[in-house]
Structure formats: structure tokens, C-alpha cells
Amino acid sequence: MEFVTIGIVTHGQTVPGSIMQLTAQAFEELRGLIQRLCGVALSAEKEYLVRHRLEPVARDHGCASFEELIRKLRGPEALALSDAVVEAITTSETSFFRDGQPFEAVRRLILPALGEQLLARKARLPFVSGPTVRFWSAAAATGQEAYSLAMLVHDHIEAQRGRGVTDKDFSILATDVSEPVLARARSATYSERELARGLTAGQIARYFVRHGDHWLVREPIRRLVTFARANLVQPLNILGPFDAIFCRNVLIYFDDATKLRICLRFHDLLAPGGCLVLGAAENLYGVTDRFEALHWEGTLLYRKPTPAAAPKGSHR
Numbered sequence: 001m002e003f004v005t006i007g008i009v010t011h012g013q014t015v016p017g018s019i020m021q022l023t024a025q026a027f028e029e030l031r032g033l034i035q036r037l038c039g040v041a042l043s044a045e046k047e048y049l050v051r052h053r054l055e056p057v058a059r060d061h062g063c064a065s066f067e068e069l070i071r072k073l074r075g076p077e078a079l080a081l082s083d084a085v086v087e088a089i090t091t092s093e094t095s096f097f098r099d100g101q102p103f104e105a106v107r108r109l110i111l112p113a114l115g116e117q118l119l120a121r122k123a124r125l126p127f128v129s130g131p132t133v134r135f136w137s138a139a140a141a142t143g144q145e146a147y148s149l150a151m152l153v154h155d156h157i158e159a160q161r162g163r164g165v166t167d168k169d170f171s172i173l174a175t176d177v178s179e180p181v182l183a184r185a186r187s188a189t190y191s192e193r194e195l196a197r198g199l200t201a202g203q204i205a206r207y208f209v210r211h212g213d214h215w216l217v218r219e220p221i222r223r224l225v226t227f228a229r230a231n232l233v234q235p236l237n238i239l240g241p242f243d244a245i246f247c248r249n250v251l252i253y254f255d256d257a258t259k260l261r262i263c264l265r266f267h268d269l270l271a272p273g274g275c276l277v278l279g280a281a282e283n284l285y286g287v288t289d290r291f292e293a294l295h296w297e298g299t300l301l302y303r304k305p306t307p308a309a310a311p312k313g314s315h316r
């Protein structure tokens with residue numbers, strides 16, 4: 001995509017010379033920096049994307065060139081600037097119940113099985129609280145994925161309340177690398193257009209309350225979700241075990257070595273029998289064979305084998 005800027009406004013002044021030149025060397029350096037910051041591996045053809053998305057960031061931070069942006073990314077201003085670069089480069093496209101089937105699998109397969117395990121544990125140890133059933137939305141963007149899970153969990157709790165199941169038995173952790181998208185997720189406020197992508201009128205009435213021209217997720221759904229910042233390519237300060245990890249539509253941006261590192265970390269953090277759920281166009285083929293692939297009604301789930309079922313031999 002070509003675009004032409006006719007002037008750069010820096011500290012209130014219009015700098016003549018308009019378009020910023022992105023030299024091959026600056027592109028290489030920015031590619032490397034971006035990969036270290038958030039794992040996103042940009043191919044050589046993505047030069048236009050770097051130029052298009054980072055020129056406004058450079059301008060907003062008073063840089064007259066990409067070289068100056070690179071210098072600042074290596075200097076004392078790096079922290080604030082890195083956030084802006086990650087925010088500009090990553091895409092936070094998402095929707096409620098995205099792709100449908102993985103959420104059907106949670107509703108009809110995963111939650112009933114976990115619910116039975118929970119009831120069996122409660123019967124065995126009636127006076128011991130926890131551990132809870134735990135879900136993790138690991139690239140949560142603006143929160144639709146985590147709240148979709150929370151709606152399913154909420155309905156499960158309501159259906160099982162008579163058997164002693166309560167909100168305290170479930171939790172959903174939602175993380176993302178980008179603080180601005182997390183702030184939107186925490187606000188739990190969505191436009192009519194965002195709700196129309198994935199929700200029926202009945203679901204909107206059940207799970208949302210109108211706030212002016214926006215809609216707020218109802219409190220019983222909100223309180224099931226905790227948001228935190230986490231960068232999947234850096235050491236994670238997150239404790240397992242989780243019963244299911246949703247990591248959808250983000251691994252696609254990483255190279256194979258990064259995907260492998262992250263998936264092995266997920267493997268460590270999953271409970272035996274727990275599931276990793278990827279995006280509809282993603283799979284672990286050629287990445288790792290630590291998980292067993294489970295095909296359920298057209299969706300692919302990756303299960304961490306239970307110790308008895310774990311295949312022997314060397315693993316990637």
C-alpha cells in the first residue's frame with residue numbers, strides 16, 4: 001500500500017520533506033527490534049507495513065526519521081516507545097464467539113467434563129475449597145474471547161448451582177501484550193456493531209446492560225474474568241495449572257522457534273488432560289508433538305496427555 005504524507009508535524013512544527021525514508025538497514029533493525037519486543041516475525045515483503053504503521057509512531061514521539069526512532073528504542077525512552085510500536089504493529093481483530101465451534105466444544109465437551117471432575121472432588125473433599133477450574137485467554141485483545149468463555153461458564157454455574165457449584169469454582173485469566181487493548185477489555189464496554197459480530201439478540205439481553213449508546217457486560221460475567229498484561233515471548237509470571245488455554249490468532253505471527261517455546265510453556269502450564277485451543281487457521285503440525293490432536297465436530301483441540309496416555313520416546 002502506498003501513501004503520501006505532505007508534512008510531518010513535530011512539536012507543533014511542520015517539517016518539510018514529508019515522507020520518511022525507510023532504508024533497507026533501518027527496516028532490518030526495526031524487524032529485529034519488533035521480533036524481540038513481541039515475537040512478531042515480519043517477512044521482507046512487510047516493509048510497507050512497517051513504514052505505514054510506524055511513521056505515525058515516530059512522528060508522535062518527535063522523531064524526524066526511522067533512524068531516530070531506532071535510537072530512541074535503544075535509549076532511555078525505550079519503554080514507553082516500545083509499547084507504542086507493539087500497539088501499532090500487532091492487530092487486535094477479534095469478535096464474540098469467534099469461529100463458533102471452539103466455544104461449542106467448551107459448552108458441550110470441556111465444561112461438562114470439568115464440571116463432573118469438580119463435583120467428584122467436592123464430594124471427596126467437602127470441606128476443602130479450590131482448586132478452581134481455570135481458563136486462560138492468552139492473547140485476549142479487547143476481551144471478547146474471555147467474556148465469551150465467561151458467558152458459557154456463567155450458564156454452566158447457573159445450571160449446576162443446585163448441585164453446589166458456585167462462581168468461586170471457576171476463573172478466567174485474560175492476558176495480552178498491549179496495555180491499550182487490555183484497558184478496553186477491562187472497561188467491558190462494547191458498541192452495537194461489536195455485539196452484532198457474534199451475539200444474538202437473546203445473548204445481548206442476557207449478558208449486557210445498555211449504557212448510553214454502548215453496552216456493558218453484566219457484573220456476574222465480568223467478575224469471572226481477571227485481566228493482566230503478559231508478553232508471550234518473554235518469561236511468563238503466570239502460575240498453572242490451567243484446564244484450558246485459548247491462544248487464538250496470534251501464534252500465526254511468530255516464527256516456528258517462538259511458537260515451539262510458547263507451546264512448550266503452555267504444555268507445562270496445562271493440567272494433564274487440559275486443552276490448548278488455537279485459531280481456526282492454526283495448528284501445531286511441524287511445531288511440536290507433545291499434545292494429542294482431538295478432532296471434535298470440525299474443530300481441532302490439542303490435549304495434554306494424561307501421564308498414563310503420554311506417548312513414549314523423544315519429543316519436540
Ligand SMILES: C[S@@+](CC[C@H](N)C(=O)[O-])C[C@H]1O[C@@H](n2cnc3c(N)ncnc32)[C@H](O)[C@@H]1O
Nearest residue numbers: 038090092094139141177178231232248249250
Ligand atoms: C488477532 S488478536 C486475537 C484475539 C483473540 N485471541 C481472537 O482470536 O479473537 C491478537 C492479539 O495478540 C496480541 N499479541 C501480539 N503479540 C503478543 C505477545 N507477544 N504476547 C501476548 N499477546 C500478543 C495482540 O496485542 C492482539 O491483541
